[in-house]
Amino acid sequence: MNVATTLTIGNWTGYLGRGLALRELECVLGVAEGKSSKELGRDLGIAADSVKKRLAAAMFKLQVNRRGALVAEAFKRGLISPAAALALILAMHASMAEDPVLRVRRGSGERRVETRVAVRRIEVALTA
Structure with a gap:
């Protein structure tokens, strides 16, 4: 079966x-x-x-x-x-993070780490 x-x-x-x-x-x-x-x-x-x-x-x-x-x-x-719709929303949200109005006010080093972590989470969600 x-x-x-x-x-x-x-x-x-x-x-x-x-x-x-x-x-x-x-x-x-x-x-x-x-x-x-x-x-x-x-x-x-x-x-x-x-x-x-x-x-x-x-x-x-x-x-x-x-x-x-x-x-x-x-x-x-x-x-x-x-479902794929949620992964798409997460990916769109990550791409909007570059907008200066939406940017989190932190030091430059911390910002890069935060972006890398968010991108990895989205990649894991898309490949799962």
């Missing part, structure tokens, strides 16, 4: 085969969308308690204990990523 390696829910894409089961990944993507367990259960056709158990299993695997930390850790590990 050939299973798709990506799963898209709303504005988020999840990647299978990187440590989370299908249902766990679906629940993590739902949390990233901002849905409650009850809403997720309704959307996935399962009980809200089942959603909570799947999220608890995902939290155990990623060694976190809060929903926000779960989404952040899943994003950090490359299990989920925002």
Whole structure:
């Protein structure tokens, strides 16, 4: 049986085969969308308690204990990523940073480091 390696829910894409089961990944993507367990259960056709158990299993695997930390850790590990639209917005925002009105007033050395870090984050988001 050939299973798709990506799963898209709303504005988020999840990647299978990187440590989370299908249902766990679906629940993590739902949390990233901002849905409650009850809403997720309704959307996935399962009980809200089942959603909570799947999220608890995902939290155990990623060694976190809060929903926000779960989404952040899943994003950090490359299990989920925002849709391309968000990456495009980040890239556009980075290009506007050269506008003198929008420029952060800091020393020149600190400014270069800040720009490099922002560009690396955008590149990572685009390649993920």
